[in-house]
Amino acid sequence: MPSDEGLLDRFVDWVPTTLVFKCVASWTLVPYWARRTSVKSLPGGPPPSSRHGDNVQCMMNLIMPLKVKSPIGRAEAALAIAQSQDAIYAGLNNVGTVHFARFVIVGDNICMFSVYDGDFTNYIRDFIATIGEVFNEVVKLVEDGEKVTPCERNVEAFIQWIHERDLYQVPDTATDFLRDQEALNGDRAVSPVNDDLTLLPRKMVLQLRANKNVSLGSGYRAYPGFSVAQVRKQLGLGW
């Protein structure tokens, strides 16, 4: 089938692939767009849903920038986790709704990646109640950590602090991403104009400027829809 594209169309399609354009866009165009179109940072964690399957095996991708950005700071973090590992694992077991959790150092960040069931605030609140005292030692090494420790006495602020450091989870579909943006702006109804998918690349660029790190999609699950306790019960492990 012959192409309807004219020379100009092909040129316009080609320009963004050039290094010159990418540099100009990164240094000039994107900051200009961002100034013209204010984009707020989208909140972390999975979007609210009333579907049961969406409320089990939720993912938390917590990125906490260390105060000391050097191998020494990273070693302090590694040591803090190592010293408390048994207590943290025992605490997570007592929370009862955590499938998996692990600590990772990426660059000058200490990260906690976990998969949990139910509401995020309940998870973190129960986490504080079981191992808050131990976790304080880790949070103290993190930028602004002193503002929310001891977490047992700053429960609401600590939950918010964690929420702000949990990565935004880009939805699996473009329209859900646009709805997330609109929800943040307080728009109750989605207008046809805002559903214009041709604006998606631009909106995504601006959003990734506001949310530098994100989780892509809702993730793969080998056995979706089952809670920790359902799996444990089925395997005869007790719950």
Add this chain to the structure above:
Amino acid sequence: MFKLADLQGNILRGYTNKPHVRYLILEVVERSAARRWLADSVSGRNCVPQITSGDWGEKKPDTCFNIGLTYEGLRALGTPSASLKMFPNEFVEGMTARAVKLGDVGRSAPENWPAPFNEPKRVHLIATIYAEKVEQLDVVQERALTDVKAFKLLDTREGYNFPGDVVHFGYRDNITQPRFEGVPDSQRHPDRQPKAPLGTVLLGHPTNLEGLTWRVPQPAELGHNGTFNAFRVLKQDVTGFEKYLDQAASYLLEHPQRDELLPPGAEEKIGQGLSIEGLSRPAALREIVAANLCGRWRDGTPLALSADAPDPNADLTDFDYVGVGDARCPHGAHIRRCNPRGGQIVQRIANNSRRLVRRGVPYGPPYDPANPYDPAKPGDGDEPERGLLGNFIGASLGAQFEAMSCDWLNLGLQDPRITGSNDPISGTNDPDTSWFDLPLKSGGKIRLPGFPEFVSTRGGAYTFLPSLKAIRFLGSL
């Protein structure tokens, strides 16, 4: 410590002798006049009804009057921004913003709420009047609205406690409330649940989660001894509920394990318990289903104590879901989902931590089972709306009301045997997906499918119930 006289009376008292309740939903008109109104309400000056405190001395008041403020209300009064910032997120965002967590979706979604709850930012103060007679409600309302510069009445909601504390689905309600440490227990019901720490219901006191404290908005006179309330207008589909009981009874009559659920002749014992002569087998099965959905027989007898039949001599509060009590009561029963007591739950530290003071009053006309609404019948018109005006009071909306609603009522996360199902009575159910397991003595179960949503939300607001000191503070801003 605290003095009862510094608390609003409706936090720890049920006002059981004042069956008529009216809610005035108010919007601040002029900030200064509204503040003056609040200052006057503490002592009942200048015609403004006096706030009823927790200590009413020798003489019981003829009527009771209490208030709750929304976040928008606190803002409208000019509460300092430093204080406003200290209120918890869920209160700041308001009930409509938390709709998905609360299961307010579909027809319960805030978009479908009628006025005045369709404009949540205008709902500033909810005043509640409790009285023996309706005329008294009118008198107090008139006094409350005397100063037209203070508040504008957006609307009212009114309820009436039916005789015997029966509510629309035919259950006895208002049976039990948490007992609190340091608070005299006037009812002195035996109760196997531990006394709840005062921080369960008042800000500034130890909570049930050891070592955890909730943030108290400052200055202390504003936040200390205050608490939060989830006010809910919950419409009940009584016709639908009764129809479902018929449907379930028919299903069970054909079920191969029906005799294990209802041994031949056992209907007589159920009839005796409910004072119904000659109770038929289908009617007995209806009552069994109703009892299992709730966790109590309709007369209030807990299934954990008496699973075979209602027992007028059974204690209504002194039971637990351990041992035989665990096996007798369905894991998904309404009262067990709301409060699993000492029973095994997934969130091991959460037992007894999400307890709430519940104050509910039915609204709308009582359902007449002899004359049920039938849309096909000429003259029946629209079915009158009926339901419950509910108040769910606790020091942390997030840790108590929302945690209970989200993970326990609407997800069933607390027990793997019910995870993925909604509360059978108050949950957001769909006949295509809903299910509920009736336990059998053999250890087996019969799964009931196909029940619809019996309760839908028709409005509500998160309010802060300030102490008397706090009302004075707000009045003096």
